[in-house]
Amino acid sequence: MQKQEYTITVYTENQIGLLNRIAIIFSRRKINIESLNTSPSEVDSVHRFTIVINETEDVVRKLCRQIEKQVEVLKAYFNTQEEIVWQELALYKVPTDIIAEEVKVERLLREHGAKAVVIRKDYTVFEVAGHREETDNLIKVLEPYGLIEFVRSGRVAIIKDSAGFHERLKEFETHQPGENTIENEFLSENEKVFSM
């Protein structure tokens, strides 16, 4: 099986120490996390982790099971690139004088869909949301014009084939969760979304 990029989506309780519990599942197996984002989800009190790794499907499936095994994890999904819509946010700090003088730069920024967030006398901060190669490209473009600083966020991803988590959560809250909550991969083979 070939390694490829997988995006793991984890719904959890908002609990101190849980980030560590999830992180060590990867580090114990010497697997590098390419990107990690965690933030409250659309459901009150539920957090959502988005983790990107490069691994084989077999390994990712096992990792997801280990993640789901954690007491405070509600659900873990994994998806290939094709199964998600994803974005990363990047910020670029460039000297304002160069931008003001060089018409070319303005055009370039426009081409890359950059939006000015802050404009000061000494520098300007642009933001671009997009895929990794898109944000990378703009670095290369801006470097000759004195790019001062660059930062990129972790990935956020929406699973194309997901109905959200509201209904699932209600099921979790009952003492006898239904089969949808506890379904396993063997019964959802035709679904694009992996769930356990």
Added chain:
Amino acid sequence: MQTVKLKATPKEKKSSPAIKHAQEVSGSVAVLEALVAENVETIFGYPGGAIMPIYDALFDYKEQLNHILVRHEQGAIHAAQGFARVSGKVGVVFATSGPGATNLVTGLADAMIDSTPVVCVTGQVFAHLLGTDAFQETDVINITTPVTKWNYQVTDATEIPSVMAKAFYIAKSGRPGPVVIDITKNAQIQKFSYPGYAPCEHIRSYRPKPIVRKEYVEQAAELINSAERPFIIFGQGVILGKAEKEFKQFVEKSGIPAAWTIMGMSAIPTDHPLGVGMLGMHGNYGPNVLTNECDVLIAIGMRFDDRVTGRLDKYAKQAKVIHLDIDPAEIDKNVKATVPVWGDCKETLPLLTELIQQKVYPQWINRFHEFRQKEEDKVIKDEMNPKGDVLTMGEVIRDLNELTAGNAIVVTDVGQHQMVACRYSKMNISKSNITSGGLGTMGYALPAAIGAAYGDPTRTTVAIIGDGGFQMTLQELGTIMQFKPNVKILILNNNFLGMVRQWQQLFHQNRYSFVDITSPDFVQVAKGFGIPGSSVNKREDLKKALKTMLETDGSYLLEVMVGKENNVFPMVPQGRGVAEIVLSADEV
């Protein structure tokens, strides 16, 4: 919120004087009330600065809670493990912050890998001192995260009743495991209005048992019914699921030969006609070889440890695999399952038994008997009835079997004696084999045996320990001296770290690197702790000495000097398939 109800225990127990007239209780009292409500009777612990308020409260709970003061925190957690494994209840440990808590780590790792339900309450420095490198402060939560099923730090006393309830629920439900509750000193002291204790029954993010899928049970039954050479391999899941009866019915109706892992041993009596022996690196010949000849492999409550499977790419490749397990993460982890039967085997086994045909496999079982005979001729005969003068570990176990009639709890440490004891012990009763299976913790046996003796005081507990392992935790003789649990200590002394020596002989060209270990006079050491003992090195004295050990009132230490360079066979050498098991050093 419940009204104040301090006596939540169903048993008639004296209510504590500390809380009789008060609704306001300290966090410490809430901890102890939780234990009382969970029907805990025995705590293994060691006090220290950061857990002093709990120990102060414990002073008033002497009637309800029996505290065993160990000599080292590692001893406390192994004792709690032994207690849990024998009683089927949750073992409870108290330890202080810093070194007290870090000393628990080995036991936590052991309990984690062997799925033993243990709740450890550790003291922690005051909340305002967290992160200041305060005296005896360590980051217990982060140190114990990889080796606990769940852990939680309490900094506010009002959390204690619900957190303790959650701790017990998580430790014992589903696939059991260790839980650490780290309580800062201020929370132990803090007074709050006690809401009463309500046991935890549901955590929304936690599913102890997967829902049983009937279709998989049906598929499994179909496979079993059409099999010609089916083979059952079972692990501790049967014991943890309290499904011994269901398992026996399944085995007997199916007529399928069944072999146990070291952790599954004693789930059915070792002399059951369909029991064909132990799996694994030093398991029996037939079960290992025939794993690679069966057509349907039925794995029940076991996790395909590498010591069981040997080389995975040479493991049961011809077989269709049915895997029954409560932990979904175990399915396909090491061995791909043809039919996964997720769920508690106490529920799934009766469903499966219902659907299978009553059958016998005389020819197939005969294959096991043939292998048994080969093993008998090449290994067992010489081990049980040696020709030379030197005593073997096997004959010690043989005599012990005879004297205990297979009714004793056998606690073993780690190494050659462990393998020999597990290979040859006779066990009639479930939960008789207490050993460190997954982690291989030397020093486990003596403290675990203390716990085991409290776990079921009606049975004889024999701790079989090597000369190396005994020296790792012999301080717990002090605990035996003081609290007098009835532990029979049987040291099999070969004056070597025998298992490592065996490997050095077989795989490292006889280069005996630091395995030559000197021992003190164990009988004198025991004497210093007020424990009677003796040492034997002659065959004619062995049985009598074992008899004296078993018949002496209270604990007794018997040292048996055994052959220095005896090896344990059969053996699946590391990196080889189970069918490549060897019966002697010449074959390695």
